[in-house]
Amino acid sequence: MEKDRIEELVRAYTREHHSRKPYQKGDRIPYSGRVFDEEEVWALVDSALDFWLTAGDYTEAFEKGLAAYLEVPYCLLVNSGSSANLLAMAALTSPLLKDRRILKGDEVLTVAAAFPTTVAPILQCGAVPVFVDIDIPSYNVCPEQLEEALSSRTKAVFLAHSLGNPFALDQIRAFCDRHGLWLIEDNCDGLGGTYEIDEKIRKTGTIGHIGTSSFYPAHQMTTGEGGAVYTSDPLLYKILRSMRDWGRECSCPGGMDNLCGHRFDGQFGTLPxxxxxxxxxxxxxxNLKATDMQAAIGTAQLAKLPDFVRRRQENWAYLRAGLAGLSDQLILPEKQEHSNPSWFGFILAVRPECERSRGEIVSYLEEHGIQTRNLFAGNILRHPCFQDLKEGEDYRVAHSLENTDFTMRNAFWVGVYPGMTDAMLDEMILRIRKSLN
Ligand SMILES: Cc1ncc(COP(=O)(O)O)c(C=O)c1O
Incomplete structure (x- = not known):
């Protein structure tokens, strides 16, 4: 059978079964969702018909495409954002980094108002997370607190761009450079955002030493499950690739042998x-690799990413303008100075003087079809997973986490994903207003 015929049918099927139905008042308004068309479905089927399955042509095209979008030389596809974070952290423990290597007991500065797998890799790699507070309404680290949290064992800073709002990359990169620290940017919620640094506009995730992405469906683009790590440093790239691919020394892609021409004449360790x-x-x-089928979806999504980012920015601005009058009751979000965020969500915190609690507002919104989310773990230290860990030994708290706890109790967020229409945004604005009555 001709492939063209299959392609025609797949595209027609997708148009028939997956076209977006127009929003009708009363429909549920999710916080996020996959936005795709026949391009993604055809790419997926095409890779299935190839039946290469593991990393192949689509993976190569996707890694090159994402690297070009980010303007970095090196990018690796992995099977999730959590894997990307684990890989980034593990890479910094490599003996190839000599005295800058992270050893057991070394400290990594981060925040507790986090997604769990920004913090987990620090512990999984034998390092000690050190927690500082966040600022409101950026929901990002307070840069001054990093200086106070520093100790002789500090080796790295590992932070996420909170709901896509970049943290103060200029100050934090300068802090890291001043003290010889690594900076990992968890860019899982921020892909496509930019930051002005040294008079240049750069993509978030590319200003630290390693950046990470998640392609879980809620994010700026999707491959189903999936993620990426990226860097401009050739040594870090070599380590990341080795650690992603079973720890191996060789860089031949799957199915290829002896690209270096020295397959059988090297001396390694005490091997013959x-x-x-x-x-x-x-x-x-x-082994943190993804499949070529995930990469295939990714290549189609990548072509749409600039448009997805723009629509997220427009939706965020629409909500911000529509809710501006509520600032006496709700703390409205603010973008980080010098940045143009690729927003993941629109975060609100209920002021102490507001007559309604977060619980009441969120219940009202959910009852009226508007999906809400908390800022992930709120305060990761208060979760059962931290109960068996010892403060001062397994982790350190360098500052009162007052704003973190305030956020845990009072903040929630709603979506801005590209599938939203003005009618959906208007309904959200109306319902948020009414929830305060
Ligand atoms: C900030 C942040 N980091 C990491 C992750 C983990 O990504 P994944 O779900 O692809 O493992 C997420 C997931 O939403 C996230 O929001």
């Missing part, structure tokens, strides 16, 4: 000379 380079392991690694 000429031991097959394909099976030499320079790191205690993982």
């Amino acid at each position: 000379r000429g031991y097959d380079h394909k099976y030499v392991y320079s790191h205690i690694g993982y």
Whole structure:
């Protein structure tokens, strides 16, 4: 059978079964959702028909495409944003980094108002997370508190751009440079945002030493499950690739052999000379690779990413303008100075003087079809997963976490994803207003 015929049918099927139905008043308004058309479905089927399954042509195209979008030389596709964070953190423990390597007991500065797998890799890699508070309404770290949290064992700063709002990248990168620290940008919620630094506009995720992305459906683009790590540093790239791919030394892609021409003549560790380079392991690694089918969806989504980002920005601005009059009852979000965020969501916090509690407002909104979310873990230290960990030993709290706790109790967020229409945004504005009555 001709592939063209299959393509025609797949495209027709997608148009028939997956076209977006226009919003009708009373329909549920989700906080996020996949936005796709026949391009994604055809790319997925095309990769299935190839049946390569593991990383192949689509993976190569996707990694190159994302690197070009971000304007960095190196990008690796992985199977989730959590894997991307684990890989970024694990890479910094590599012996190849010599005295800058993160060792057991070294400290990594972060926040407790976090997604759990921004913090978990720090612990999983044997390091000690050190928590500082956040600022409201940016919901990002207070840069001055990083200086106070510093100790002789601090080796890195690992932070997410909160709901896409970039943290103070200029101050924090300068702080890291001043103290010889690594900076990992968890860009899982911020892909496509920009920040002006040294008079240049750069994409978030590319100003620190390593950036990470998640392509879970809620994010700026999707591959189903999936994620990426990116860097401009060739040594970090070599380590990231090795650790993603079982810890191996060799960089031949799957299905290829002896690209370096030295497959059988090297000396590694105490192995016999000429031991097959394909099976030499320079790191205690993982297998965090994704499939070519995920990459195929990603290539189609990547072509739409600039438009997705623009629509998120427009939707955020529409909500911000529509809710401006409520600032006596709700703390409205503010974008970080020098940035143009690629918003993940629209966050609100209920002021102490407001007559309604978060619980009442959220219940009202959910009852009226508007999906809401909390700022992830709120305060990760208050979760059962931290109950068996010892403060001062397994982790350190460098500051009162007053704003973190305030956020945990009083903040919630609603969506701005590209599938939203003005009618949906108007309904959200109306319902948020009414929820305060
Ligand atoms: C800030 C942040 N980091 C990491 C992740 C983890 O990504 P994934 O769900 O792809 O593992 C998420 C998920 O939403 C996130 O919001």
